[in-house]
Amino acid sequence: MAKRNKTKEPASVFWIFIILILGLFVVSVMFFTRGQEFELADRDSTLSTLSQSGERDSRVYTVTYRNGVFSPTNLRIHLGDTVRFKNDGLFSIRIISESLPGFDSVGIIPRGGVFSYTFSSRGIFQYYNERDSDETGTVIVR
Amino acid sequence: MKLKLHLFKKELFFFVVAHAVGIYVAANIVANAQPRFLRLDFSLTDFLIFVLLLAVIIFFTTFIKTRKVFYRIFLILIIFLGTQAVFASFLSSLYSYVAATALLVFLFLLRSLFLQNMAISLAIAGIGGIIGWSFTPMTAIVLLAIFSVYDIIAVYKTKHMVKMAKSMVEAGAIFGLVIVTKKPKDFMILGSGDILLPLILVSTVAVFSVPEAMIVSLFAMAGLFITHLLFSNQKRKKPMAALPPIATLSIIGYLVVILL
Numbered sequence: 088m089a090k091r092n093k094t095k096e097p098a099s100v101f102w103i104f105i106i107l108i109l110g111l112f113v114v115s116v117m118f119f120t121r122g123q124e125f126e127l128a129d130r131d132s133t134l135s136t137l138s139q140s141g142e143r144d145s146r147v148y149t150v151t152y153r154n155g156v157f158s159p160t161n162l163r164i165h166l167g168d169t170v171r172f173k174n175d176g177l178f179s180i181r182i183i184s185e186s187l188p189g190f191d192s193v194g195i196i197p198r199g200g201v202f203s204y205t206f207s208s209r210g211i212f213q214y215y216n217e218r219d220s221d222e223t224g225t226v227i228v229r
Numbered sequence: 230m231k232l233k234l235h236l237f238k239k240e241l242f243f244f245v246v247a248h249a250v251g252i253y254v255a256a257n258i259v260a261n262a263q264p265r266f267l268r269l270d271f272s273l274t275d276f277l278i279f280v281l282l283l284a285v286i287i288f289f290t291t292f293i294k295t296r297k298v299f300y301r302i303f304l305i306l307i308i309f310l311g312t313q314a315v316f317a318s319f320l321s322s323l324y325s326y327v328a329a330t331a332l333l334v335f336l337f338l339l340r341s342l343f344l345q346n347m348a349i350s351l352a353i354a355g356i357g358g359i360i361g362w363s364f365t366p367m368t369a370i371v372l373l374a375i376f377s378v379y380d381i382i383a384v385y386k387t388k389h390m391v392k393m394a395k396s397m398v399e400a401g402a403i404f405g406l407v408i409v410t411k412k413p414k415d416f417m418i419l420g421s422g423d424i425l426l427p428l429i430l431v432s433t434v435a436v437f438s439v440p441e442a443m444i445v446s447l448f449a450m451a452g453l454f455i456t457h458l459l460f461s462n463q464k465r466k467k468p469m470a471a472l473p474p475i476a477t478l479s480i481i482g483y484l485v486v487i488l489l
Binding site for chain 2: 099102105106108109110112113115116117119120209211227229
């Protein structure tokens with residue numbers, strides 16, 4: 088609120104007009120984000136998703152698991168990019184993500200094994216090793 | 230039409246500081262935070278309950294006698310927590326608390342209006358950056374719309390916002406930017422919510438793209454300019470709801486970003 092140290096009676100239909108315009112743009116945002124592909128990641132990490140514009144070629148990134156650590160722990164990628172999860176640890180792992188349906192359906196990744204996943208929606212996706220939930224990582228899809 | 234650009238420059242300066250630092254805070258959390266700390270489990274319902282409680286507290290504090298003490302304590306807490314969040318972006322946890330405490334001490338000792346505005350701007354940046362990081366843009370847009378209506382009702386209908394602003398001035402604990410217009414006794418206040426709420430939207434975008442967040446922020450600044458023009462060109466100087474134009478332009482900015 089902007090206030091001046093002199094106060095007097097206000098009022099106006101002007102503000103109703105402003106609120107109507109505001110409402111119009113809120114509805115527009117809802118309309119335009121609903122019209123595009125929209126995949127739910129989870130309640131808080133979902134953003135409106137945009138279909139691939141074709142401006143940029145998809146890339147493949149590798150996340151390596153070794154000594155209980157996913158490296159890089161936080162990976163920023165773009166929509167349509169693929170991430171290869173490579174198990175360089177001594178034991179097999181199973182990657183779980185509650186925010187990505189189908190992500191954990193691959194099963195166990197044996198030692199030296201690789202699991203690839205292409206991200207088709209924007210959001211922040213957390214994953215962890217089923218054997219130790221403290222071994223976590225994040226993929227941020229822009 | 231009166232432009233009063235010298236006043237707008239003052240408003241804009243602190244607005245830019247808050248938004249630029251807020252974007253940095255949000256982007257920095259994403260870049261450096263450990264995954265387990267990413268994304269608070271903090272739904273829109275939780276936030277609305279929190280805001281409702283806060284609104285009830287604010288509403289009642291305009292009627293109780295101890296409100297001055299309440300406002301001072303609340304302001305100190307807000308500045309401490311907000312600036313600590315900013316300092317934590319580039320300092321260790323311990324040093325960030327030390328820096329936030331030092332800022333409060335300087336604020337208390339120097340009693341400078343510039344320093345106070347700067348502390349408020351940084352506090353808004355810290356709080357806005359963190360909240361924005363944990364929300365989605367749609368949540369932020371809904372909040373902007375709800376609070377714009379609330380702002381109009383609170384200023385023109387119930388007028389408790391005006392009463393609260395007066396109480397804050399009397400208590401010397403103002404949750405907003407104090408812009409001196411002519412003499413020290415002639416000033417205007419830009420409420421912290423008018424900067425914080427658009428910053429939340431900007432920060433939700435900063436999580437994915439800093440340039441796009443800057444575009445939304447630029448639109449919010451255009452909204453600030455419209456608010457400034459409306460305020461400066463009133464026939465009689467009176468309190469005005471500042472958020473609706475800023476919120477509208479911020480949402481337009483977001484619309485531009487998703488359509489481009």
